[in-house]
Amino acid sequence: MENKRNKYMNPYLAGFLIGLMMIFAYYYAGEGLGGSGAFKKVVISGVDAVNHDYAKNATYFASSVQEGSSSPLNSWLIFEVLGVIVGAIISAAYFGRLTFKIGKSPNITNKTRIIAAIAGGLLWGVGSQLGRGCTSGLIMSGMAVNAFSGYVGLAAVFGGGYLFAYFFRKLWI
Amino acid sequence: MGPLFPQELISEPVNLLIAFVIGTGFGIGLEAGGFTNTRKLAGVFYGYDFVVLKVFFTAAMTSAIGLFLMNNYGLIDIQLTFYPSTFWIPTLIAGLVMGLGFIVGGFCPGTSVCAAFTGKIDGMFFVGGVILGILGYSLSYDKIFKSLHLSGGMGKVNIADFLGISNGLFIFIVTVVAVVAFVIVTKIQKKVNSKDPVPAIEELGL
Structure with a gap:
């Protein structure tokens, strides 16, 4: 059998597919695709479950956890991200990529990669909340409707990436 | 006319079901495009793999062009969406x-x-x-x-309004920039990988 695990969809075709999904998202739901929004809902419902009295009085949580409102998990972004998970698994299974691996440069250790992954995740966690979304929810969904916010995000995230790339090159090349 | 859910033209359970289906398509696009491979993602910042840029801008401009046309032909009213x-x-x-x-x-x-x-x-x-x-x-x-x-x-600021040009012209300009960028980065990628190749992703078995 031909080994497909290093094969990828044509990038323009993959982009076109994602673009179509974005159009459907705006057409049906009136909002764009998201990534970090689902994480936010998970954190909100987790904190609410642990300490409801705190959550209903803290600004960040209050609007989502008042008595009588439906669970933060019963939301468009959560169902969308559940779909993303299923879609990714279908695709990875098709290409034979559904195995445990650590993705990294051969020049760094697994430990270094894991620490960097956690640190990167922390930065995205804070950034996505401060900036009202991540690559999907802020930038791509913004660009889809010519929103100024999407282009500010685009310039800052990719600009920041190129700005800092030199200092972290040993992680990748 | 869209958007359907904000105008209560579809129910919440239907909206959530559609969210799941749309997410599935999004997930397939991301995985099949190579976005679970962290070295392919980082490549955009070092010149050895521009898949991020190609997938990302194709997706952004496909949706911008599609929604612009649908808005013009009355298939969706962008004003009724949850505009950022x-x-x-x-x-x-x-x-x-x-x-x-x-x-x-x-x-x-x-x-x-x-x-x-x-x-x-x-x-x-x-x-x-x-x-x-x-x-x-x-x-x-x-x-x-x-x-x-x-x-x-x-x-709710529209960037074309902000710049004082039409939405169509703005999308046209960004699309041209994206296509030119696709051509240039393909050349850069070939050059970087022929001169000083990073270990091929294939060799890592990722």
Whole structure:
């Protein structure tokens, strides 16, 4: 059998597919695709479950956890991200990529990669909340409707990436 | 006419079911495009792999062109969508934080979910980091982030209006820039990989 695990969809075709999904998202739901929004809902419902009295009085949580409102998990972004998970698994299974691996440069250790992954995740966690979304929810969904916010995000995230790339090159090349 | 859910033309359960279907298509596009491979993602910043740029801009411009045309032909009213408001100061600062997070962590939240659930162990730790980051932000919001988060508010600003040009012209310009960029980065990628190749992704068995 031909080994497909290093094969990828044509990038323009993959982009076109994602673009179509974005159009459907705006057409049906009136909002764009998201990534970090689902994480936010998970954190909100987790904190609410642990300490409801705190959550209903803290600004960040209050609007989502008042008595009588439906669970933060019963939301468009959560169902969308559940779909993303299923879609990714279908695709990875098709290409034979559904195995445990650590993705990294051969020049760094697994430990270094894991620490960097956690640190990167922390930065995205804070950034996505401060900036009202991540690559999907802020930038791509913004660009889809010519929103100024999407282009500010685009310039800052990719600009920041190129700005800092030199200092972290040993992680990748 | 769309958007359907905000006008109560479809029920909430139907909207959530459609969310799941749309998400599935999004997930297939991300995984099949190579976005669970952290080295392919980081390649855009070092010139050895521009798949991020190609997939990302194709997706953004496909949706921008599609929604622009649908809005013009009365198939959707963009004014009725949950149009993003711009808070330029926190978005600019947060964007730089996320850019640093991209270089250090090698994913963004959406791609890390795909990676984590298809067996990439680094993706799982990244997801844990995102959740901890949001938790830290949320618990310190009132004390630390609130005033910054709410600063720089401009309302629902359309960039074409901001620049004083039509939406169609703006989309046309960005599309031309994207296509030119696709040609240039393909050349850069060939040059970088012929001169000083990073170990091929294929050799790593990722």
